[in-house]
Amino acid sequence: MIRGLTKTIRFLGIYGWWRTFYKVAGRSRRLPGFVRPRLARVRDVGVIGCGQFAFATIGCILCRRFGNRFVDCCDPSHEAQSTFARFFRIAAPGGVAQKVIANPSCELIYVASNHASHSRYAVACLEAGKRVYIEKPICTTVEQAAQLFPLARAARGRVFAGYNGPHSAAIREIARRCEGTDGPLSLMCIVLGHLLPAGHWYRDPQEGTRICGNVGHWLDLAIHMLAWQGIPTSIEVTLSFADPEGRDENMSIALATERGDLVTIVMSARGEPFEGINESIVFQQGDVIAKIDDFRTMTLWQDHKRWRRRYRPKDVGHAAAICQPFSGRSRDWFEIEVSTLLMLFVTDMVRAGV
Ligand SMILES: NC(=O)c1ccc[n+]([C@@H]2O[C@H](COP(=O)([O-])OP(=O)(O)OC[C@H]3O[C@@H](n4cnc5c(N)ncnc54)[C@H](O)[C@@H]3O)[C@@H](O)[C@H]2O)c1
Structure with missing residues (x-):
């Protein structure tokens, strides 16, 4: 209890009010619908992998900058998916990645799942013509790299990597x-x-x-x-x-x-x-x-x-990295x-x- 309180107070000093609030909410997952969704025509973001990073970092940064544009999400953990969907008021989450990728409302997809799955999802997003933000690492094997890199080169401007430093x-x-x-x-x-x-x-x-x-x-x-x-x-x-x-x-x-x-x-x-x-x-x-x-x-x-x-x-570069699809300031893919x-x-x- 005292450790939890001390940590929250320290986080307030390090990350400020909003990030601390989202961090705590992401850990507890008890809060009801919080962020009011934007108008339907600007709700265009899907999320694959509804864990702590998607909730407390991607969710916080996007909602604070651009309002709540989340329209779909999925996670094999029912708990992670349903609590994410409730907090960000996603009415009918797709449940599986294929559905999120195929959802015509999802123009931009954030992949924040387990490491071994990132490149598979990124390839599927690019093949479906979507824009995709891939959390680090973008691949875990050379075979995945060989599949992703040519597609990513051809999709310049549609693919973003989560390396924030x-x-x-x-x-x-x-x-x-x-x-x-x-x-x-x-x-x-x-x-x-x-x-x-x-x-x-x-x-x-x-x-x-x-x-x-x-x-x-x-x-x-x-x-x-x-x-x-x-x-x-x-x-x-x-x-x-x-x-x-x-x-x-x-x-x-x-x-x-x-x-x-x-x-x-x-x-x-x-x-x-x-x-x-x-x-x-x-x-x-x-x-x-x-x-x-x-x-x-x-x-x-x-x-x-x-x-x-x-x-x-504290600025480790998360905000600028996560906003790459909106700011146009993305890393050199090479x-x-x-x-x-x-x-x-x-x-x-x-x-x-x-
Ligand atoms: N850039 C950074 O500084 C930074 C910091 C922390 C985490 N991350 C990255 O964010 C991603 C998520 O990490 P986290 O801390 O949120 O972990 P987490 O364990 O809280 O969340 C991972 C989520 O992915 C889900 N998942 C597992 N397998 C999946 C699959 N096949 N398809 C879809 N979802 C699946 C899990 O159920 C879980 O909810 C990782 O890639 C991690 O490296 C980046």
Whole structure:
């Protein structure tokens, strides 16, 4: 009780009123219909996978920005689907993904289901001519990538990926400061992830390990920042594992490029962080140095100048990422393909213990 209250108070400070309210509502799933739907002609969004992220992040951000446009949803868990439909006042949820995709009212579909299903749903959406936002990871196998990538390339402007780091205010400001800066970069990322119980679905072998579930975010951010000077033609990957039984957590990844860039990612999950995942970044390129503390503060130096930024609410880039289908500011799809292939390559290395 006291822990729950303390967490809510902390979340109010970190995420603000609305996100905290949706987070609590998404966890409890007890509230009746809350968000009034918009007029029928602007209700055009479907959701596949009605879990916590769809409810508390996608639901909150879309409804706060554009009003409630949800018109259909599905989830194999009756509880998840019915409570999502009740809260967002979806009168007759499709129940299965095929029906949501075939629903003529759904012009844009958010896929926020289990990892192994993302690319299958995305392919079905694109084949049906829909626009689709795919939560991370967009694939968990090379076979899925081979099927999705050609379709996604042909559907440019209709497909969006949920990797949010590059959309954060901090990373966008570093990008602006680095314009015109030459030379290799150094990027150090430290991720203190959730402590997942043994039976958590992220651990199911077909879901692609925590490399697909969590570390993929950081590989994608690394590719995005490396791409400021052009995507490198080769990357040397070195892994260190602390625990031979659970190689996808408490591990580090080092990436070195032929032009001298160095990226390190440390993933630690030794206890549950009370305020959620905690992420730190240190960056240097030329005379630009940045230190980001959990996307809540950043100190930035360039030559003799120094800036201090505070992000309230915490800005990991979720809002800008989720709004891509509306804002027209979407990621370069080629970066997403490269980061996905790198993630799958690292996943294979982790599985093999290389
Ligand atoms: N971008 C981010 O920062 C971020 C953060 C958290 C979660 N996520 C992503 O959001 C997605 C959902 O995660 P979550 O935290 O909401 O997990 P969750 O467990 O709360 O929700 C997942 C939901 O998917 C449903 N589901 C399972 N198999 C399905 C299938 N075959 N078809 C349709 N639905 C299915 C489950 O019943 C569940 O309701 C994942 O891809 C996760 O990686 C992204």
